[in-house]
Amino acid sequence: MDNNQNDLPHLGLLAEYETPEALLSASEKVRDGGYKRWDTHTPFPVHGIDEAMGIKPTILPWIVLGAGATGTCTALLLQWWSNAVAYPFLISGKPLFSWIPAFPITFELTVLFAGVTTLFAMLGLNRLPQLHHPLFEVKRFARATQDRFFLAIDSADPLFNDSSARALLEGTGASAIEEVPNMGASKTPPMWLLQIAVVLAFASFVPLGVIYSAWENTTDKPAWHFVWDMDFQESYRTGEKVPLFADGMAMRPEIPGTVATGELHQNTEYYAGKTADGSLIGTAPVAVDAALLARGQQRFAIYCTPCHGDSGYGDGIVQRRAQKLISIGGANGWVSPTNITTDAIGGQTDGQIFNSITEGVRTMPAYGSQIPVGDRWAIVLYVRALQRAANATIDDVPAANRGGL
Numbered sequence: 001m002d003n004n005q006n007d008l009p010h011l012g013l014l015a016e017y018e019t020p021e022a023l024l025s026a027s028e029k030v031r032d033g034g035y036k037r038w039d040t041h042t043p044f045p046v047h048g049i050d051e052a053m054g055i056k057p058t059i060l061p062w063i064v065l066g067a068g069a070t071g072t073c074t075a076l077l078l079q080w081w082s083n084a085v086a087y088p089f090l091i092s093g094k095p096l097f098s099w100i101p102a103f104p105i106t107f108e109l110t111v112l113f114a115g116v117t118t119l120f121a122m123l124g125l126n127r128l129p130q131l132h133h134p135l136f137e138v139k140r141f142a143r144a145t146q147d148r149f150f151l152a153i154d155s156a157d158p159l160f161n162d163s164s165a166r167a168l169l170e171g172t173g174a175s176a177i178e179e180v181p182n183m184g185a186s187k188t189p190p191m192w193l194l195q196i197a198v199v200l201a202f203a204s205f206v207p208l209g210v211i212y213s214a215w216e217n218t219t220d221k222p223a224w225h226f227v228w229d230m231d232f233q234e235s236y237r238t239g240e241k242v243p244l245f246a247d248g249m250a251m252r253p254e255i256p257g258t259v260a261t262g263e264l265h266q267n268t269e270y271y272a273g274k275t276a277d278g279s280l281i282g283t284a285p286v287a288v289d290a291a292l293l294a295r296g297q298q299r300f301a302i303y304c305t306p307c308h309g310d311s312g313y314g315d316g317i318v319q320r321r322a323q324k325l326i327s328i329g330g331a332n333g334w335v336s337p338t339n340i341t342t343d344a345i346g347g348q349t350d351g352q353i354f355n356s357i358t359e360g361v362r363t364m365p366a367y368g369s370q371i372p373v374g375d376r377w378a379i380v381l382y383v384r385a386l387q388r389a390a391n392a393t394i395d396d397v398p399a400a401n402r403g404g405l
């Protein structure tokens with residue numbers, strides 16, 4: 001049973017030593033004396049003091065381990081419950097719950113629980129924060145932060161007996177022994193501190209109340225808006241009446257003859273591959289040179305090869321993939337890309353091929369919006385080159401190069 005502290009004239013005994021060695025040997029004696037509620041105070045860490053005092057390893061790691069494991073389980077349970085039970089949502093046939101994507105949150109929660117617990121368990125085990133300690137009443141104790149070593153036995157120790165404890169300390173060669181005065185209740189926190197604490201405790205409910213009232217009530221006023229920009233300004237909807245214009249219509253009519261910026265193309269032969277009367281032109285309206293053909297080859301490789309193939313035979317990677325699907329019963333209604341080196345396409349005018357690229361042909365999509373006009377003509381010319389290459393004879397090869405074939 002603990003002694004009742006307030007009945008004793010003092011709260012324990014404080015012994016002062018001049019060297020760490022003296023403190024160590026004194027500690028061993030107090031430890032062997034069987035005392036439990038006592039402590040040492042030194043200006044710097046003294047090696048071997050834990051052992052001399054018989055301090056057992058802290059249980060903190062076990063508390064932290066438990067908290068960490070709780071964090072792990074909480075995270076896994078929460079994610080499993082929300083993804084697989086409360087709100088199952090199938091994404092690309094993936095399992096509703098798997099520990100691998102759940103890992104980051106699990107890791108974070110484990111660290112969070114363990115970290116916060118480490119701090120608070122440490123404070124709790126050390127009985128911190130402690131605003132005042134009876135030892136501060138002993139004047140010479142101030143030197144515990146400078147050049148003296150102290151050992152204090154608490155009168156609350158079950159073994160504590162004034163004379164035997166004093167005799168034990170005297171036998172340890174202490175340079176001084178003092179009683180720790182019992183100041184009773186005079187050291188309780190002042191009244192005003194308590195009042196502030198009460199006010200703060202009540203004030204802490206205000207934000208909760210505000211949140212609750214916002215939750216319960218509806219309002220037609222906009223939410224607090226700190227950066228206004230142009231979020232609130234007078235504006236009209238399409239069908240509304242506005243006094244500003246004579247006809248009163250908010251939606252303004254198109255001004256006749258207006259052309260969108262960059263869309264005024266009077267040279268229809270170049271821009272549309274058509275003459276002014278709308279018929280397709282025969283020959284590309286561009287000057288042909290090696291650079292333009294090279295550009296055509298490069299653009300063809302980007303935009304046309306996937307379907308029509310490198311040589312234009314209609315055997316691009318998309319077509320080959322489709323054939324594979326067809327062989328296993330897929331790709332229903334597939335239309336193969338045309339072999340554009342045949343006489344049928346070879347006989348078409350430049351304007352028609354240009355038009356096929358611009359507008360698309362039956363199932364072939366339009367590329368007018370993706371390929372600029374100049375590049376479309378370059379591609380037309382390259383298609384012409386492919387058609388000639390596909391139908392070449394030995395006469396097309398310069399005589400000097402025939403031996404290399």
Ligand code: HEC
Nearest residue numbers: 303304307335336337338340353356357361362363364367
């Ligand atoms: C997404 C695949 C695909 C791409 C890319 C593609 N085509 Fe085609 N193309 C087709 C298909 C499919 C047809 C046959 C359309 C049909 O008969 O319904 C076709 C037909 C054609 C024809 C024949 C038109 C006619 O009059 O019969 C030409 C010429 C042609 N493509 C040129 C091109 C050029 C040049 C490019 C590159 C700018 C290109 N295609 C890009 C799929 C494609």
